[in-house]
Amino acid sequence: MPYPVFKDNREFIKALEVNNDLVTIQQEVDWDLELGAIVRRVCEKKSASPYFKKIKDYPGFEALGAPLATYKRLAIAMGMNPDASVPEISNEYVRRTTQEPVHPILVEKKKAPCKENIWLNKDADLLKLPGPMVHDGDGGRYLATWHFVVSKDPETASINWGMYRQMVFDEKTMVGPVLPFSDMGKMFYGKYVPKNKPMPFATVIGCDPLSGVAACAPSPIPEDQFAGMLMGRPVELVKCETCDLQVPAHAEIIIEGEVLPNIKIEEAPFGEYTGYRTSPREPRTVYRIKAITFRNNPIMTVSNMGIPTDEGQLLRSFSLGLEMRKLLESQGIPITGVYMLPESTHHLVVVGVKPAYSGIASQIANLVFGSKLSPWFTMVVVVDHETDIYSKDDVIHALCTKCHPSRGIRKYEQAPGTPLYPFADPEERKWSRGSQVLFDCTFPLDWPESDLPIKVSFNNVYPKEVREKVLKNWKSYGFKD
Amino acid sequence: MASKEYDTFILSDLSGVPEDQEMEMILRDLTPTDRRYKYRSFYASAIVSKSESKYPDLLWVRLGRGQLQEKPWSIKIIKEVNKFG
Numbered sequence: 001m002p003y004p005v006f007k008d009n010r011e012f013i014k015a016l017e018v019n020n021d022l023v024t025i026q027q028e029v030d031w032d033l034e035l036g037a038i039v040r041r042v043c044e045k046k047s048a049s050p051y052f053k054k055i056k057d058y059p060g061f062e063a064l065g066a067p068l069a070t071y072k073r074l075a076i077a078m079g080m081n082p083d084a085s086v087p088e089i090s091n092e093y094v095r096r097t098t099q100e101p102v103h104p105i106l107v108e109k110k111k112a113p114c115k116e117n118i119w120l121n122k123d124a125d126l127l128k129l130p131g132p133m134v135h136d137g138d139g140g141r142y143l144a145t146w147h148f149v150v151s152k153d154p155e156t157a158s159i160n161w162g163m164y165r166q167m168v169f170d171e172k173t174m175v176g177p178v179l180p181f182s183d184m185g186k187m188f189y190g191k192y193v194p195k196n197k198p199m200p201f202a203t204v205i206g207c208d209p210l211s212g213v214a215a216c217a218p219s220p221i222p223e224d225q226f227a228g229m230l231m232g233r234p235v236e237l238v239k240c241e242t243c244d245l246q247v248p249a250h251a252e253i254i255i256e257g258e259v260l261p262n263i264k265i266e267e268a269p270f271g272e273y274t275g276y277r278t279s280p281r282e283p284r285t286v287y288r289i290k291a292i293t294f295r296n297n298p299i300m301t302v303s304n305m306g307i308p309t310d311e312g313q314l315l316r317s318f319s320l321g322l323e324m325r326k327l328l329e330s331q332g333i334p335i336t337g338v339y340m341l342p343e344s345t346h347h348l349v350v351v352g353v354k355p356a357y358s359g360i361a362s363q364i365a366n367l368v369f370g371s372k373l374s375p376w377f378t379m380v381v382v383v384d385h386e387t388d389i390y391s392k393d394d395v396i397h398a399l400c401t402k403c404h405p406s407r408g409i410r411k412y413e414q415a416p417g418t419p420l421y422p423f424a425d426p427e428e429r430k431w432s433r434g435s436q437v438l439f440d441c442t443f444p445l446d447w448p449e450s451d452l453p454i455k456v457s458f459n460n461v462y463p464k465e466v467r468e469k470v471l472k473n474w475k476s477y478g479f480k481d
Numbered sequence: 482m483a484s485k486e487y488d489t490f491i492l493s494d495l496s497g498v499p500e501d502q503e504m505e506m507i508l509r510d511l512t513p514t515d516r517r518y519k520y521r522s523f524y525a526s527a528i529v530s531k532s533e534s535k536y537p538d539l540l541w542v543r544l545g546r547g548q549l550q551e552k553p554w555s556i557k558i559i560k561e562v563n564k565f566g
Binding site: 032056057058127128133135136137138139140141168169170171172173263265266269277278280281282288 | 490492507509516517518519520521522523543545546547548549564565
């Protein structure tokens with residue numbers, strides 16, 4: 001069943017405007033830091049998305065900033081009530097993504113807006129696109145901050161869409177980290193590099209919002225099908241100009257080329273999702289381009305990684321947490337939910353569980369730390385079913401009162417990590433080594449009932465009739481809330 | 482003609498950077514004729530000096546996390562080096 005979602009970025013922009021979640025900026029804005037500074041402030045203040053109509057030096061190009069940096073925008077993208085709660089959005093996301101995969105369909109080039117303009121060979125010049133200098137001190141202009149890279153497994157033909165940041169090096173070259181445990185990393189370093197073969201790629205900028213969400217999701221389902229599941233209808237794809245990859249027909253800008261197996265060049269530093277500029281400038285994966293295709297008056301999409309909350313933090317937290325929820329439910333663990341706080345820059349996951357047996361928190365930690373999701377987070381907080389996992393107040397209270405400072409904390413050493421961890425030492429960053437920790441915030445089952453601390457709250461320590469009386473008379477007592 | 486300006490990232494101890502010797506480095510063009518090409522990177526064979534006035538063009542120095550050093554150096558570019566054949 002199709003959901004009331006958007007076929008492209010332009011329909012989504014209109015929906016943001018209708019929902020008073022868009023600021024259209026008519027005055028010219030400089031791609032060199034000014035645009036990035038606006039988007040950064042928007043993320044920090046949780047303001048409406050900025051829609052830039054005039055970009056200095058680049059007439060005809062526009063940009064949308066912070067396209068999905070709030071749950072409200074995610075709800076709008078999903079075609080839901082903009083005021084839907086996080087649990088409501090989560091449940092709907094899980095419902096849609098546990099049904100049958102929806103395969104994409106191929107459309108003719110003449111029906112694909114992303115083919116309205118085609119730059120090939122010498123005309124394909126990355127610096128003719130308004131890639132912003134996002135933060136002062138970045139290693140270059142990042143054309144791809146809210147986008148995805150399409151690649152194909154040479155053996156299985158499986159398609160991958162993933163968000164791999166890309167810095168413009170020169171007219172024909174982009175560079176960025178492709179971590180070896182990522183889907184594209186396993187494909188490129190495991191199957192193309194050993195044969196010294198370049199890997200075709202296509203970077204998609206300004207896609208419909210749910211294709212972007214799908215590209216962020218660490219699901220085992222190919223993202224071009226996952227996006228269809230979120231939309232309730234097939235994604236329309238079109239064939240690339242220079243290779244057999246397929247890209248969303250309604251995207252704003254497509255960059256085609258090859259990932260080179262035999263060379264690395266320096267990339268970074270960059271303001272990253274952790275809120276720091278952490279990973280070092282070092283030799284990274286090289287993309288050489290062959291073609292650029294784009295819609296008339298293309299609209300770039302620009303995310304600005306930094307302190308919370310940007311879309312990387314919000315959507316990665318959202319989808320990582322929900323993939324963990326699916327994993328734990330598939331194993332029959334009696335969880336009440338999983339929530340990853342965006343403010344933790346998806347480093348901390350909260351799992352609610354009915355403590356049905358001893359060691360359940362360790363079992364949860366072993367499962368999630370043992371999954372392919374694990375390099376992206378470091379802390380698991382397991383709380384009981386009476387704790388509201390979506391409430392920071394509740395979770396902090398449980399963490400500080402139920403987690404034994406010695407017995408309740410278990411460390412997991414020698415785990416895979418990323419070079420982006422601000423707390424890691426230089427050697428750990430260099431080798432992507434991590435550590436992880438479990439905070440068990442459940443009371444042990446072997447404590448006698450008479451020894452169990454009783455939570456003291458309005459809902460817990462007053463009889464029902466007293467609570468009802470207080471609630472009924474609340475305003476008459478003089479309270480306004 | 483006004484001097485051009487470039488910048489580079491130096492990942493090692495600045496005191497160890499050799500002066501007055503030809504070396505290969507990555508530069509970014511900060512003052513292109515066409516502003517759209519600002520920050521275009523390229524490999525170059527060049528000679529640098531920590532003196533701002535010794536060579537014809539200015540070189541701004543950044544450390545590994547982007548920290549800009551207060552005073553520029555100077556640079557003479559010998560040639561651009563093409564790494565991509």
